[in-house]
Amino acid sequence: MSHPLAVDRALAIISLKRRLAYKTNWVFAIVLGGGAMLSGLALWRNLLGEGTLGGYDWDSMRAYMIIGFFTATLAFGGADWAIADRILDGLIAVDLTKPVDFQRARAAEFVGSMISTVPTAVVGTVAAWLLFSPPPPVSPLAGALTLLSVLLIFPLAFEITYLSVLVCFWTRRYLGVMWAREAVLGFFSGLMIPLALMPVPLQILAWCLPFPHFTTTPSHIYLGRVDTLGALGLIAAEIGWVVLMWFGGRLVFGHAVKKVTVHGG
Amino acid sequence: MPILEARSLSKRFRRPDKDSGFKGAMKHLVQRRYKNFTAVDAVDLEIEPGESVAYVGPNGAGKSTTVKLLTGILKPTEGTVRVMGRDPHTERIANAHDIGVLFGQRTQLWWDLPVEESLKLLKHMYGVSEADYKARIEKFDELLGLGEFMPALARTLSLGQRMRADLACALLHAPKMVYLDEPTIGLDISVKDRLRAFLRRLVEDGTTLLLTSHDLADIEEVCDRIVVIDEGRIAYDGPIERLKAHYITTKAVNLVLEGPADTAALAEKFPHYEWSPGEAPTEVVVTYESARFTTAEVLGEVTAHLRPRDLSLSEPSIEDVIRRLYAGELSR
Amino acid sequence: MRHAAGVYTRSLAAHFRSMVEYPADFWVMASSGALWQALQFAFIAILFANVSAVAGWNYHEMLVLIGFLSLTGAATAVFWDGVWSIGSMVVKGDIDYRITRPAPVIVQVASAHVGMQAFGELTLGTVMLVYGWLGAGLSPSLIPVALLLLACGIVIETALLTALCAINFWIKGGMSIFAFLMIDLQENVMRFPLGIYPAAVRVAATFVVPLAFASFIPAQILTGRVSEWWLIGPPIAAAATVGIATLVVRAGLRSYDSAGH
Numbered sequence: 001m002s003h004p005l006a007v008d009r010a011l012a013i014i015s016l017k018r019r020l021a022y023k024t025n026w027v028f029a030i031v032l033g034g035g036a037m038l039s040g041l042a043l044w045r046n047l048l049g050e051g052t053l054g055g056y057d058w059d060s061m062r063a064y065m066i067i068g069f070f071t072a073t074l075a076f077g078g079a080d081w082a083i084a085d086r087i088l089d090g091l092i093a094v095d096l097t098k099p100v101d102f103q104r105a106r107a108a109e110f111v112g113s114m115i116s117t118v119p120t121a122v123v124g125t126v127a128a129w130l131l132f133s134p135p136p137p138v139s140p141l142a143g144a145l146t147l148l149s150v151l152l153i154f155p156l157a158f159e160i161t162y163l164s165v166l167v168c169f170w171t172r173r174y175l176g177v178m179w180a181r182e183a184v185l186g187f188f189s190g191l192m193i194p195l196a197l198m199p200v201p202l203q204i205l206a207w208c209l210p211f212p213h214f215t216t217t218p219s220h221i222y223l224g225r226v227d228t229l230g231a232l233g234l235i236a237a238e239i240g241w242v243v244l245m246w247f248g249g250r251l252v253f254g255h256a257v258k259k260v261t262v263h264g265g
Numbered sequence: 266m267p268i269l270e271a272r273s274l275s276k277r278f279r280r281p282d283k284d285s286g287f288k289g290a291m292k293h294l295v296q297r298r299y300k301n302f303t304a305v306d307a308v309d310l311e312i313e314p315g316e317s318v319a320y321v322g323p324n325g326a327g328k329s330t331t332v333k334l335l336t337g338i339l340k341p342t343e344g345t346v347r348v349m350g351r352d353p354h355t356e357r358i359a360n361a362h363d364i365g366v367l368f369g370q371r372t373q374l375w376w377d378l379p380v381e382e383s384l385k386l387l388k389h390m391y392g393v394s395e396a397d398y399k400a401r402i403e404k405f406d407e408l409l410g411l412g413e414f415m416p417a418l419a420r421t422l423s424l425g426q427r428m429r430a431d432l433a434c435a436l437l438h439a440p441k442m443v444y445l446d447e448p449t450i451g452l453d454i455s456v457k458d459r460l461r462a463f464l465r466r467l468v469e470d471g472t473t474l475l476l477t478s479h480d481l482a483d484i485e486e487v488c489d490r491i492v493v494i495d496e497g498r499i500a501y502d503g504p505i506e507r508l509k510a511h512y513i514t515t516k517a518v519n520l521v522l523e524g525p526a527d528t529a530a531l532a533e534k535f536p537h538y539e540w541s542p543g544e545a546p547t548e549v550v551v552t553y554e555s556a557r558f559t560t561a562e563v564l565g566e567v568t569a570h571l572r573p574r575d576l577s578l579s580e581p582s583i584e585d586v587i588r589r590l591y592a593g594e595l596s597r
Numbered sequence: 598m599r600h601a602a603g604v605y606t607r608s609l610a611a612h613f614r615s616m617v618e619y620p621a622d623f624w625v626m627a628s629s630g631a632l633w634q635a636l637q638f639a640f641i642a643i644l645f646a647n648v649s650a651v652a653g654w655n656y657h658e659m660l661v662l663i664g665f666l667s668l669t670g671a672a673t674a675v676f677w678d679g680v681w682s683i684g685s686m687v688v689k690g691d692i693d694y695r696i697t698r699p700a701p702v703i704v705q706v707a708s709a710h711v712g713m714q715a716f717g718e719l720t721l722g723t724v725m726l727v728y729g730w731l732g733a734g735l736s737p738s739l740i741p742v743a744l745l746l747l748a749c750g751i752v753i754e755t756a757l758l759t760a761l762c763a764i765n766f767w768i769k770g771g772m773s774i775f776a777f778l779m780i781d782l783q784e785n786v787m788r789f790p791l792g793i794y795p796a797a798v799r800v801a802a803t804f805v806v807p808l809a810f811a812s813f814i815p816a817q818i819l820t821g822r823v824s825e826w827w828l829i830g831p832p833i834a835a836a837a838t839v840g841i842a843t844l845v846v847r848a849g850l851r852s853y854d855s856a857g858h
Contacts, residue, residue: 042798053648187640197647361697362699
């Protein structure tokens with residue numbers, strides 16, 4: 001089952017257009033993500049003052065939080081409900097009969113919807129930049145590599161969402177699964193609190209999972225907490241996860257389809 | 266003493282008059298313009314206890330709005346409504362005890378609960394005694410087959426099951442006045458039959474019924490009076506039989522001939538009938554005034570001269586009349 | 598009034614019974630709620646492994662604050678979760694049936710759904726509160742006060758949520774953006790002692806949207822940070838928010854014109 005890239009592109013564009021049609025979403029997304037970032041900034045300013053914690057001073061923590069806001073807006077912005085609804089409403093039966101690779105199609109749609117959140121993320125980030133003036137990247141190369149690591153978040157976010165949605169084959173309800181995924185992602189990415197502050201066993205656990213690449217990897221590269229070699233290593237790890245979870249997704253999907261009881265219908 | 270009295274009932278809505286799209290929305294922010302839209306225009310309606318009234322009209326005619334005014338969901342812009350002496354809007358809760366409502370497009374079942382639980386909650390809400398409740402559930406089971414899906418969650422029901430359950434909900438407290446808005450929409454024929462039989466029983470037992478439906482078979486089988494509304498105004502109000510007798514003056518026979526039908530030639534040969542092409546090239550429809558000719562006469566003449574291979578009689582139906590009423594072809 | 602209470606409790610009870618009969622949904626939702634709370638707990642624990650106080654609040658006092666917050670939020674989701682669907686009910690015309698039934702509309706709507714994730718939140722929220730209480734050395738004589746404050750907090754949150762969801766009577770849409778914003782405010786801002794925020798935020802969270810009276814001020818009272826005179830605050834805020842919510846809901850129902858089919 002393979003289909004041309006043109007189909008991918010078409011699906012991504014449809015998804016993007018649909019998202020852009022809901023103008024209120026923009027403001028909504030900025031305010032929601034922005035609230036968490038602002039309260040986080042208030043907390044850390046209070047705690048850090050002139051000092052440092054886990055190697056972060058107020059300057060670097062500002063950059064950390066803003067990067068976290070940017071990536072979170074992208075990662076949480078994807079239209080996961082669309083995929084979840086399709087599975088839950090039994091539409092998957094229809095999709096399976098179309099000559100289109102289900103996973104690739106959903107990936108294209110999801111990435112399309114993520115792209116629609118880029119303007120929002122950019123606007124919010126620029127505003128935060130102007131308000132809080134965080135330090136610039138440690139070097140132009142670091143800046144470029146940060147961007148690269150952020151681009152990899154697109155497929156990463158899709159795959160984590162996709163896998164969590166596949167759970168619907170067994171649980172029949174999506175809301176609880178979505179909340180669980182967001183909680184785990186927020187915690188183990190370092191968005192809630194930098195990984196450096198966690199006890200070592202928890203840090204090890206986090207790095208065994210794909211989540212740190214959402215916040216910690218880009219900020220590490222940006223702040224120069226890893227050198228160029230380290231940055232490339234992190235990016236390689238990201239790519240590794242992208243590949244692993246893509247095929248993992250296919251595996252789970254295959255199992256699920258065999259087991260499927262189409263909901264309703 | 267009428268159970269329902271509406272006098273000069275009117276409802277006007279104010280809708281924002283704006284262009285579509287973003288520019289339109291922006292313009293509307295600065296310059297607010299509104300259009301007045303009259304959904305119901307000076308409707309007079311009187312229903313006696315025990316009547317079963319059909320309320321018909323084309324889409325957008327004001328049927329649903331009228332029902333919402335009568336049930337107290339909307340407040341009239343002008344005019345009055347009295348149901349059993351009460352204003353259904355201002356005396357909402359007192360009125361609610363005496364009416365039953367079914368909106369075909371929506372459900373009043375609790376979504377996350379089994380049907381049985383929904384009915385029990387309504388039992389308490391309406392203050393139905395345990396004995397009455399048991400008796401009525403049994404009756405619903407007998408007539409609607411409710412028992413088979415009582416323990417099922419509302420969200421797992423098929424449309425037919427859901428409609429039957431909603432009907433039970435509407436009638437659980439044995440209301441004297443029942444409003445049914447599209448109760449058979451989307452149902453298959455066996456469920457429709459069952460529902461109609463049930464409603465006929467209801468009317469026989471003395472319940473007053475107001476029914477809106479696009480399915481005119483519903484109306485012919487259940488109601489004896491028909492009110493037609495068009496563009497917010499009543500176009501006809503009277504017994505169904507009178508409507509048919511008044512407006513249905515013709516009957517028709519569908520003929521299947523041996524060869525292609527030449528409508529023009531037939532019209533020349535038999536000018537006292539009206540001839541129109543049928544569905545296939547060999548088919549033709551002959552329409553005749555039922556006052557002037559009996560069916561036997563027509564059949565005799567036609568079969569003798571044309572020797573049709575097959576024929577069928579079309580029953581006079583109110584659908585035709587309604588269609589013509591909607592199209593404004595008939596005067597009030 | 599008593600009839601309304603009966604309608605409410607029966608509906609809620611029916612939902613609880615249904616949860617027991619169909620436990621799969623319940624466990625998924627409750628577990629995800631518990632997971633959130635567990636991670637919140639972990640967050641605080643990790644934070645205080647690195648610092649000793651946040652704006653003068655120590656570890657156990659923070660747990661009292663967050664526990665209080667969790668309990669009020671969870672109770673709202675258990676006892677009044679139906680209000681979230683006001684928006685979609687207005688759009689789909691489902692309010693019609695509630696008007697034709699002999700019970701207050703808002704009671705029917707609010708009791709039509711139970712947020713099962715709250716059961717997970719309730720358990721861990723209680724754990725945090727109790728753990729913090731004991732660790733902070735709060736006296737048992739404060740328990741009645743705490744219960745009163747908790748009740749007020751629940752009422753305040755419920756009333757504010759209702760008023761914000763009721764805005765959907767005018768601004769048509771499935772989800773109430775303002776209600777979402779309030780929950781977001783609750784979760785991000787009210788988690789921490791208001792001392793870390795600029796004055797404008799403190800004022801807004803206390804007097805504009807009186808969420809502070811639901812969690813922060815009670816925590817302040819219990820940890821002895823403010824004088825007992827502040828005890829008047831939460832009940833007054835509760836009464837005021839209920840008044841506002843009632844007005845908004847009534848106005849909303851008056852303006853309801855059952856658009857759509």
